[in-house]
Amino acid sequence: MDEVIRKGPPELTPTLPDYARACADFSWDTARAELAGLPGGGLNIAFEAVDRYATSAPERVAFRFLRRGGEVEDLTWAGLREGTARFAGVLEGLGVRPGDRVFALAGRIPELYVAALGTLRHGAVFCSLFAAFGPEPIRTRMEIGAGRVLVTTPALYTRKVAPIRDRLPALEFVLLTGDPNACPEGTLSLTRLLEEATPTKEAAQTREDDPALLHFTSGTTGKPKGALHAHGAVIWHRLSARWALDLHPEDVYWCTADPGWVTGVSYGIVGPLTNGVTSIVDEGEFNPERWYRILDEQRVTVWYTAPTALRLLIRAGMDLPRAVDLSRLRHVASVGEPLNPHAVRWGVEALGLPIHDTWWQTETGGILIANLAAEDIHPGAMGRTLPGIEAAILARRGDALEPAPPGEEGELAIRAGWPSMFRAYLNEEARYRRCFKDSWYLTGDLARRDADGLLWFVGRADDVINSSGHLVGPFEVESALMEHPGAAEAGVIGKPDPVAMEVVKAFVIPAAGRAPDEALRAELMAYARKRLGPAVAPREIEFVTTLPRTRSGKVLRRLLKARELGLPEGDTSTLEEAS
Numbered sequence: 001m002d003e004v005i006r007k008g009p010p011e012l013t014p015t016l017p018d019y020a021r022a023c024a025d026f027s028w029d030t031a032r033a034e035l036a037g038l039p040g041g042g043l044n045i046a047f048e049a050v051d052r053y054a055t056s057a058p059e060r061v062a063f064r065f066l067r068r069g070g071e072v073e074d075l076t077w078a079g080l081r082e083g084t085a086r087f088a089g090v091l092e093g094l095g096v097r098p099g100d101r102v103f104a105l106a107g108r109i110p111e112l113y114v115a116a117l118g119t120l121r122h123g124a125v126f127c128s129l130f131a132a133f134g135p136e137p138i139r140t141r142m143e144i145g146a147g148r149v150l151v152t153t154p155a156l157y158t159r160k161v162a163p164i165r166d167r168l169p170a171l172e173f174v175l176l177t178g179d180p181n182a183c184p185e186g187t188l189s190l191t192r193l194l195e196e197a198t199p200t201k202e203a204a205q206t207r208e209d210d211p212a213l214l215h216f217t218s219g220t221t222g223k224p225k226g227a228l229h230a231h232g233a234v235i236w237h238r239l240s241a242r243w244a245l246d247l248h249p250e251d252v253y254w255c256t257a258d259p260g261w262v263t264g265v266s267y268g269i270v271g272p273l274t275n276g277v278t279s280i281v282d283e284g285e286f287n288p289e290r291w292y293r294i295l296d297e298q299r300v301t302v303w304y305t306a307p308t309a310l311r312l313l314i315r316a317g318m319d320l321p322r323a324v325d326l327s328r329l330r331h332v333a334s335v336g337e338p339l340n341p342h343a344v345r346w347g348v349e350a351l352g353l354p355i356h357d358t359w360w361q362t363e364t365g366g367i368l369i370a371n372l373a374a375e376d377i378h379p380g381a382m383g384r385t386l387p388g389i390e391a392a393i394l395a396r397r398g399d400a401l402e403p404a405p406p407g408e409e410g411e412l413a414i415r416a417g418w419p420s421m422f423r424a425y426l427n428e429e430a431r432y433r434r435c436f437k438d439s440w441y442l443t444g445d446l447a448r449r450d451a452d453g454l455l456w457f458v459g460r461a462d463d464v465i466n467s468s469g470h471l472v473g474p475f476e477v478e479s480a481l482m483e484h485p486g487a488a489e490a491g492v493i494g495k496p497d498p499v500a501m502e503v504v505k506a507f508v509i510p511a512a513g514r515a516p517d518e519a520l521r522a523e524l525m526a527y528a529r530k531r532l533g534p535a536v537a538p539r540e541i542e543f544v545t546t547l548p549r550t551r552s553g554k555v556l557r558r559l560l561k562a563r564e565l566g567l568p569e570g571d572t573s574t575l576e577e578a579s
């Protein structure tokens with residue numbers, strides 16, 4: 001528990017050299033004043049990310065795209081301004097209004113990044129979906145978000161969107177990348193529209209509280225939740241990226257996250273751009289050889305990745321890191337799942353640096369807790385709250401939730417009001433309100449704080465599954481399985497896994513007349529993969545004859561999990577297990 005990894009003298013003065021002092025000096029007014037602000041007042045994320053540096057450093061590379069085929073495409077800040085002004089012009093031409101939702105469904109291609117920032121520049125709300133999603137998660141999210149515009153590729157459109165298009169009444173415009181002459185009926189060519197568009201002259205006059213970004217996250221019950229963020233989030237995107245990722249202007253920064261996940265937007269787009277830092281964007285999927293090669297060849301100095309990827313690199317062995325030059329790496333950080341102490345130590349051996357854990361959520365919009373560059377690392381700890389952020393561990397005392405003393409476990413809560421805090425769950429006011437108690441935002445994570453103020457992750461307070469950092473709502477998987485005629489009932493849990501942390505496991509009661517055999521298993525697996533996509537579909541299906549349920553009919557996933565792990569079943573007073 002008391003292990004400490006001591007850090008040598010830093011190569012560069014850390015951006016947050018003196019934590020205590022930064023906390024004492026902190027004020028939101030000062031943080032806000034660091035932004036350029038719109039010429040006529042107001043605040044716009046795209047203006048801070050693009051226009052600000054397009055004026056002061058037009059030829060600097062904003063994004064270096066490593067394309068699937070091996071080509072390298074640099075996009076300068078001037079190029080980014082031109083592209084985003086044109087994209088905003090396209091939206092203008094289509095009659096898209098402030099607050100309307102623009103979705104993207106694409107891999108990490110330049111058009112996705114241009115669409116994100118062009119949408120923000122126009123004052124519309126941007127939402128990116130994982131290209132790995134199947135039609136069902138796409139449909140639910142676009143329905144909740146009432147997406148009016150969708151930017152996607154011809155292949156993704158044909159495979160995933162065309163089959164559900166008639167169930168998306170709000171979707172008016174589908175803009176396809178690539179060859180303008182290969183657009184199926186009912187779609188428009190983004191390539192042609194961008195060519196013909198009149199670039200808009202200025203960013204929309206948005207204000208701090210105007211909606212900007214929409215990210216979906218999964219809950220235990222019901223549909224996915226659409227967490228809405230406002231333009232004011234940029235205050236925290238910029239500051240937290242600089243502090244927690246130790247970003248300096250001369251850095252070459254690589255965030256491996258896809259913009260379908262909040263990390264890929266807050267720290268794959270807005271954080272680095274608003275700090276004037278060049279980002280590497282790799283279009284390819286995870287591959288140990290290529291990842292090490294990218295770190296070496298692109299001379300990456302700051303790297304933000306995830307525990308699952310690190311565990312896969314650990315598995316790939318030490319020969320690979322030994323064969324490359326990683327001497328330029330200065331800061332490595334991780335997010336999304338607990339970072340095992342072993343991975344932190346492995347970093348020292350393989351990369352020459354310990355890994356810095358950071359903690360945050362879709363709802364928090366940005367990093368709130370981090371191991372700081374200037375501090376020694378206690379492997380296993382998430383770190384401390386960044387200046388400006390106040391956390392508490394709330395423990396149950398009878399019916400009340402009260403701040404607990406050091407060492408005691410409880411629910412991690414954050415004092416509400418930081419600028420990147422989500423402003424709504426779209427169309428679900430009551431669900432949003434339930435996340436707050438007095439002035440605290442309740443995170444749904446269990447944690448404890450030690451006497452030195454370091455926060456340690458304990459677990460989740462709910463049944464949400466964390467598979468490779470991707471949150472999967474068991475309800476969404478259960479619903480999809482139950483639509484298959486071969487499944488009568490389904491209960492879904494996260495099963496511990498050495499690499500992915502958890503994998504999705506489903507317990508299924510076969511429909512009457514269906515045998516619980518390999519044929520049915522294969523059918524259900526294929527069906528789930530097709531509907532949900534590989535990131536969400538179960539990895540394992542077990543047939544059962546009953547499912548534990550509460551008297552009110554809810555599947556007792558906790559019990560399924562306890563049985564799976566051979567653990568005590570705990571309180572089963574509400575159990576009603578019909579057989």
Ligand code: 6R9
Pocket residue numbers: 217262263334335336337338339357358359360361362363382443444445457459460466469470471
């Ligand atoms: C950015 C992001 C949030 C949930 C969060 C927690 C888990 C994230 C973690 C961590 C342990 C860390 N999580 N960081 N658990 N240690 N450093 O991950 O957003 O997809 O909304 O997930 O992920 O359970 O509540 P999101």
